[in-house]
Structure formats: structure tokens, C-alpha cells
Amino acid sequence: MSTAVHDSSDAPSAESRMPSKAAKTSRHLEVERKFDVDESTVTPSFEGIAAVARVEKSPVQSLDAIYFDTPKQDLARNKITLRRRTGGHDAGWHLKLPAGPDARTEIHAPLAASGTAAQDAVPRELLDVVLAIVRDRHVEPVARITTKRESQVLYGAEETALAEFSNDHVIAWAASPSEGSDWDPQQQEWHEWEVELVATNGTPDTELLSRLTNRLLDAGAAPAGHGSKLARVLSATVRSNGARPLQDPIHRAVARQVDQLLVWDRAVRADTYDAVHQMRVTTRKIRSLLGDSPASFGLSDGAWVLNELRELAGVLGVARDAEVLAERYEHQLDLLPPELVRAPVWERLVAGAQQQYQTGLRRSLIAMRSQRYFRLLDALDSIVATVPEALSDEEATPVTIDAAYKKVRKAAKAVDHLGEDNQESRETPKAEHDLDEALHRIRKRAKRLRYTAAATGDSEVSKQAAVIQTLLGDHQDSVVSRQHLSQQAEAAHAAGEDTFTYGLLYQREIDLADRCREQLDDALRDLDKSVRKARH
Numbered sequence: 001m002s003t004a005v006h007d008s009s010d011a012p013s014a015e016s017r018m019p020s021k022a023a024k025t026s027r028h029l030e031v032e033r034k035f036d037v038d039e040s041t042v043t044p045s046f047e048g049i050a051a052v053a054r055v056e057k058s059p060v061q062s063l064d065a066i067y068f069d070t071p072k073q074d075l076a077r078n079k080i081t082l083r084r085r086t087g088g089h090d091a092g093w094h095l096k097l098p099a100g101p102d103a104r105t106e107i108h109a110p111l112a113a114s115g116t117a118a119q120d121a122v123p124r125e126l127l128d129v130v131l132a133i134v135r136d137r138h139v140e141p142v143a144r145i146t147t148k149r150e151s152q153v154l155y156g157a158e159e160t161a162l163a164e165f166s167n168d169h170v171i172a173w174a175a176s177p178s179e180g181s182d183w184d185p186q187q188q189e190w191h192e193w194e195v196e197l198v199a200t201n202g203t204p205d206t207e208l209l210s211r212l213t214n215r216l217l218d219a220g221a222a223p224a225g226h227g228s229k230l231a232r233v234l235s236a237t238v239r240s241n242g243a244r245p246l247q248d249p250i251h252r253a254v255a256r257q258v259d260q261l262l263v264w265d266r267a268v269r270a271d272t273y274d275a276v277h278q279m280r281v282t283t284r285k286i287r288s289l290l291g292d293s294p295a296s297f298g299l300s301d302g303a304w305v306l307n308e309l310r311e312l313a314g315v316l317g318v319a320r321d322a323e324v325l326a327e328r329y330e331h332q333l334d335l336l337p338p339e340l341v342r343a344p345v346w347e348r349l350v351a352g353a354q355q356q357y358q359t360g361l362r363r364s365l366i367a368m369r370s371q372r373y374f375r376l377l378d379a380l381d382s383i384v385a386t387v388p389e390a391l392s393d394e395e396a397t398p399v400t401i402d403a404a405y406k407k408v409r410k411a412a413k414a415v416d417h418l419g420e421d422n423q424e425s426r427e428t429p430k431a432e433h434d435l436d437e438a439l440h441r442i443r444k445r446a447k448r449l450r451y452t453a454a455a456t457g458d459s460e461v462s463k464q465a466a467v468i469q470t471l472l473g474d475h476q477d478s479v480v481s482r483q484h485l486s487q488q489a490e491a492a493h494a495a496g497e498d499t500f501t502y503g504l505l506y507q508r509e510i511d512l513a514d515r516c517r518e519q520l521d522d523a524l525r526d527l528d529k530s531v532r533k534a535r536h
Contacts, residue, residue, distance in 0.1 A: 025125050027107045029099060031204040032196035034224035035216050039191045043150075043167055044219035051156055051208050058151040058164075063087040065145045067230050068122055070137040078133055078262070081230050082126065086111070088149070095126045096228075097266065103204065128369075132265035135374040143233045145172040153198070154212075161198040162205070163212060168192050172233045188233060193221055250289055250296065253455035255384045257286045261377075265368065268316075271361065276323060280316040283309055286380065288448040289455060292404060297383055305383070308376045315367045319360025324477060325484055326353035332505055340504060343497040348488050349505075401458050404449040405531050408465075411442040412524055436479045439517070443472035446527070458534045464527040471523055475516040478509045485509070 046052050065085035069075045075082055081096045093109040109123045122139055150167040172188045195212045197204055217223075226232040260282045267275035287309035290297055299305065329349040333341055367373055415438045450465035489502035 025107055025109045025123075027105055029204075030096065030104045030106045030196065031102055031209065032194055033102055033209065033213055034226075034228075035193040035195075035221035036224050037191050037193050037221045041191070041220045043165075043193075044215050046152075046154055046165070046212070046215060049208075049211050049215065051162060051205075051211070052154045053157045053159075054155050056153050056155065058153060061088045061147075061149040061151070063147040063149060065147075066141050067143040067145065067233075068139050069142040070134055070139060072137075073142060073234060074133050074137070075130060076142075076230065076234055079227060079231075080130060080133065081228055082122065082130070082139075083145075083230075084111070084122075093123055093126055095129060097129075102209065129266055129269055131269070131369060132262045132373075132377060135377065136371065140175075142175045143172060143230055145170060145229050145233060147171075147229075162208060163198055164196050165212070166194040166196070168194060170229060172229065174233050190232070192224060192229075248296070249455050249457065250293060250452075251384075253451075254286060254289050254297075257282055257289065258380045258384050261286065261380070268361075268364065268368070276316055276319045276361065276364065280313050280320050283313045283316065284447070285451050287313070288451045290383070292448065292452055298386070299383075305376065305379045308372070308379075312367070312373070312376065316360075316364050319357050319364055321480060322353045322356035322360055325481060326350050326357060328477065328481060329353065329505070332508065333501075336501070336504070340501060342501050343492060343499075345492070345501045348492060349485075352488070353484075401449060401453050401456060401461055401531065401534065404445070404452045405461075405527075407445045408442060408449055408468075408524075408527070411438070411445050414438050415442065436476075439472055439520075440476050440479075442520075443469055443476060446472070453534075458530075460530045461527070461534050464523070464530045468520070468523045468527060471516050471519055475513050478513040478516070482506055482509045 046055055063085055064087055065083045067081060067083045069082065079098045081094070083094050085091055085094060090108065092111050095107040095109075096104045097107070099105045107126060107129060109126055127134060127139065148169040152165045153161050154163045154165065156162050168191070170188075170190050170192060173186070174188075193216055195209070195216065197209060224232075226235065261279065264275055264279035264282055268279050287306055290299060290303075290309075291306055294300060294303060294306070326349075329346075333346055333350065415435070418435055418438050446465045446468040450462050450469055453459070453462035453465060485502050485506045489499045489506075492499050492502065
């Protein structure tokens, strides 16, 4: 068994070992629970469980898996496992990602995805999913786990497989915890049970899972002390990221958002609906929280990390803006009577915006595979892990909502002054542009107030700030839409197409913007009341 985990320090980099051809991957939701048992514990019967009509034993399987991670075990610290397993009906590469209580998303690639160069060449498609965690670090074997599995499949009345019970005898070895170590991996051996739902169809049968769990507990099992076999093997070697417990609410909020950034990064790479939007929002939240109190994070006002976060949000914004336009126009055109939708307006507005989204998504993914992006993530990790000494000694001034709210009030007063100065010229393009910019400034500052209030626990202030953010977000979407409609109408006119529908949509956007402006004063008054109440 000495070949369980080999030293790959002289192996080529992960990038050079990636196969040139894309592997065909598949994914599914895995819902299961694990249990610790003694070797002498008798496997229970599943008779008497109403949903189970019959039980069928499967042939004994011999499974052999090599697990991969970075030298600092970044995947393990994020509760992610990456393995290459032989034996069994699902031999291949498996990447497992957290997906809620008792659930993980498993992405599978065939063994052939490694190519012919080396068996431990992790498929590019799997590495790309977790690239925000792995970055440009070397990925190497960290453990070997062999399993002798005795399984039973539980069927329902309609001969549908409901769940699979596994009785596993496990032997495992962990790799050396440090480079150059002469540490000899000790063999670990244990016995465990596992029950996995089979026919989840996206909605796990939690009632059946609970009934099966109770049956196993009654037989003498105990809930597993670790979330996975790998977690048990690495429990003595997994490394902390060095972060100390965070007492300050703003620091805790930043840490949570950095974690969320990694989650939405994976969603963007999978082109999940609304993922670009959520990743952009998370990026802006981090920048806002850091920018409101840069000194408490050891940053200067013009810190590199703040500029990089702004640039990242800008890159994501190309795809996001196109996504908003496509959905907006599709909805508006669906509401119009067919006789009012003239010429190829759907192709120009909806299909054109969808094409722009794909272009923006490709640009975002290029940025998200760059060294520049990896260094930004490194910097954020460092910010979360490092608490400045002044803060540790409770010498730093706590962040409150006051400074953020003053900026909202200042922006609102600027809109009032702008209206007074331009009463006679409100209809001019310049005056309209200046007002739109001033309203957008209120929105951005209300958004920052919302993030700060949420972090400090001022929930009512956060709620009222969100109302203003949404209201003026709709207004800003209208501004962007009108600009886009004008451009597309000019292109349609030049092509000799009927532009009636463009004008109709344009007027609807004007009406929407006017309604948003009419509601702003009341929303600002409600915000002011919530801030006053929070101060007392």
C-alpha cells in the first residue's frame, strides 16, 4: 500500500497536464447522509417503511479513489472534493460542491478525460469550475481511499429506485502535510454506513431520508463526525487559512461576501441564470464595505484592491446590462398587441441583447481566468484573514450608518438644487442628462448605506435604503434603455424599417422614469425616519 499517494513535486504544472480536448461532463444533485458504526454493528432491515416495497442487494464493489487538492488544501477548506475513482458503476472524475444540508452537486467526467499523458491530469472542465479557489496553484494528490462497498437498493411500489444504502469498509492514507517531509502516511481504517436518495428529481424526499435515518440510528449507528471520507482522512492535516474570529460586524460582512463571491464565480462559469448579476452585486458589496472604512482594513482611500473591484464589476456589467435589456424588451413586447409590434424589432432588441450578453459573458470568463483576477482574490483572502492591530486593541472607530446617510442626503439636496436651477430648461437634453446622473448618484449612495446598515444590524434602515435603490435602479434601467432604443431606432431607420414600435417603447420608458421620480420624495422621507429611529 505504499504507493497510495505519490510525491508529485517534480511533475509538470496542472496547466501543462490538462488534456487538450474538452471532456464531456454531467452533473446531478447528490442527497445523502453518512453514519459512523462499529465493525460488529448489524445491518438493519428496511421492512416496515411504508414507501419501501422491496430491497435488492447489489454486487459488492471495490472502489479506489485518489483525491486532489492544492498544497494548502484550499478545496477541502471550502468543503469541496475532487477525486479520480476506479471501480463501481460511476468510475471517473468526480467534483463535489456544497449544495445545502445533506446535499452536494456532483460533476462527473469520464476517466478518459485525463488524456494519455498522465492518469492524474485533472480534466480542465473540472478545474475551471473551482478556479476561483484553486487559482494558479498546483493541484496534486492528497489522499487515497479504498472502499469495499456492500449496497442495497430500495424500491418503491412502482419499481422506482428510491434510495441506496451502502455498508462501507474503508482503508485510507493521507499525503505528507508539508513539502520535503519524511512523514510516513499512517493507514486509517474504519466502517461507515451511507444512505443516498436516488430519485430526487431536484426535490429531495426529506421525509423518506428521515425515516431511513431513524432506522439506522435505531440499529446502533451515529451521525458521522465528518462530512465526507476525505474530511476524516485530512482531519489531522487540513490547514487553517490563518483567519482569527472576527468580532467587528463590518469585517464579518466582508468575510461573508468574499465567500459568496466564490460561490457566484462558480455559477457564472456554469452560466446559471442571474449569476452574473449576483456576482456583480457581491463585488460591489465588498467594495462598498471596504470603501466605507478603508483604514480599519489597512487600506488607503485609493487602494489597489478597491480599484480592481470596480474594474471587475465593470467587466461583469457588460453582460449584466445586456441581460437586463433582453429581459426588459422581451417582457414589454409580449405585452403589446401584435399589430403594434412592427418590423424585425424583436430580432434587433431581444436577440441583439442576448448576443451582447454572450459576448459579455465570454469577456467576463476571460477576466476570471486571468492572473489579475487571481491576485485580487488573494488580496481579499488576506484582508479577511488579517485584523489590523488597532482593531484588535479596540482602538478603531466603529463603522456606523451616519457617514453613509450623510452622503445620501447630500446627493438628494443636489437633485433639489438642480431642479431649482433648471426649472426653465428641464426639457433640454443637457438638463435631463444632469438630472439622470444626479438621481443615479443617490442610488449608488443609498446602496452603500444599505450594505453598511445590513452589516451593522440596522435592518429597517437597510430596508428603506433598498426601496430607494430599487426605485432609482428602475429609473437608471429606463435611462439605459432609452439610449439603446434610440441607437436601435436609428439603425432600423437607416435599414428602411418601420420604427413605430421603438417610439412606443421609448415613451413607456419615459413614463416609467417619471413615476420613479414622483415616488422618490416619499421614499427619502421614510429613510430619514428610519435613520432617526436607529439613532435612538
